[in-house]
Amino acid sequence: xxxxxxxxxxxxxxxxxxxxxxxxxxxxxxxxxxxxxxxxxxxxxxxxxxxxxxxxxxxxxxxxxxxxxxxxxxxxxxxxxxxxxxxxxxxxxxxxxxxxxxxxxxxxxxxxxxxxxxxxxxxxxxxxxxxxxxxxxxxxxxxxxxxxxxxxxxxxxxxxxxxxxxxxxxxxxxxxxxxxxxxxxxxxxxxxxxxxxxxxxxxxxxxxxxxxxxxxxx
Numbered sequence: 001x002x003x004x005x006x007x008x009x010x011x012x013x014x015x016x017x018x019x020x021x022x023x024x025x026x027x028x029x030x031x032x033x034x035x036x037x038x039x040x041x042x043x044x045x046x047x048x049x050x051x052x053x054x055x056x057x058x059x060x061x062x063x064x065x066x067x068x069x070x071x072x073x074x075x076x077x078x079x080x081x082x083x084x085x086x087x088x089x090x091x092x093x094x095x096x097x098x099x100x101x102x103x104x105x106x107x108x109x110x111x112x113x114x115x116x117x118x119x120x121x122x123x124x125x126x127x128x129x130x131x132x133x134x135x136x137x138x139x140x141x142x143x144x145x146x147x148x149x150x151x152x153x154x155x156x157x158x159x160x161x162x163x164x165x166x167x168x169x170x171x172x173x174x175x176x177x178x179x180x181x182x183x184x185x186x187x188x189x190x191x192x193x194x195x196x197x198x199x200x201x202x203x204x205x206x207x208x209x210x211x212x213x214x215x216x217x218x
Contacts, residue, residue, distance in 0.1 A: 037071040038080040040064075045087050048094065061095040064088035079118035083125060086110035090129075104137055104144050119156075123164040127157035131170045135177045147177040165195040165207040172214055188214035 044064040048057050068088040071081035086107045093103035108130060115126035134150030137143040154171040161167050168191035176184035192211035198204045 032070065032074070034071055034075050034078050034080050037067045037074070038084045040067045041071075041084040041087050045091060048091050054095070057091070058095045061088065061091035064091050077117060079114050079121040079126075082110055082114035082117055083121055086114060086126070086129065090133075101143055104133060108133060108144055120160055124157040124160035124167055127153045127160065128167050128170050131157060131174055135170075135174050147174065150174045151178050163194050163197075165191045165198070165204075165211070168194055169207065169210050169214070172211075176214070176217075185215065 041064045044060045044067070048060045048064075051057050051060065064084075065088045068081065068085040071078070071084055075081055089103045089107035089110060093100035093107065096103070111126045111130045111133075114121060115130070119126065131150045131154035134144065134146045134153060137145035139145040139147075151171075151174040154167070154174040157164075157167040158171050168187055172184045172187035172191060175181075175187055188211050192208060192215070195204050195207040195211060
């Protein structure tokens with residue numbers, strides 16, 4: 001049972017990265033600042049998303065956890081540190097799927113704190129990532145998944161940042177999960193329109209692809 005739950009969560013986390021905003025690759029900064037540590041965690045997450053070697057993913061998760069702890073020590077109330085802590089917990093869940101249930105629970109708690117500190121951080125990232133975890137994770141008693149709660153979080157992200165394509169993609173997925181096929185189709189279309197209005201980047205192309213895939217399944 002633990003194996004099947006772990007694999008499901010692993011797939012969840014890998015898929016969640018495709019809907020998250022694409023960040024430029026950055027070198028791990030030497031300055032021990034909130035901004036530098038947050039950037040280092042983001043870089044670890046980006047690399048983990050592309051990494052197939054489980055040992056490397058494990059090290060990236062450990063590195064991100066260390067950076068998150070250092071960031072929280074420097075400023076325990078900073079949205080960047082709380083959000084980075086949540087991201088690090090997600091990497092931990094991906095690296096150790098058999099322990100993913102507890103990691104995801106703690107991840108949701110960290111996202112709640114990050115949203116309280118700054119709901120607009122990372123284009124409403126705390127609400128968006130919360131929505132994706134709740135929509136994709138297995139439900140009780142196997143995991144924290146809750147489609148209805150995920151839909152509420154996704155709507156909150158769109159209210160905060162209505163033209164950011166990943167927020168619309170998260171909302172479309174939540175609508176589909178909760179049985180609103182028409183709403184999902186409309187929202188995937190909105191996500192595609194919003195992405196098309198942006199300059200051409202790798203992230204924009206990923207968002208367009210995700211929107212097209214969502215429309216094909218409706």
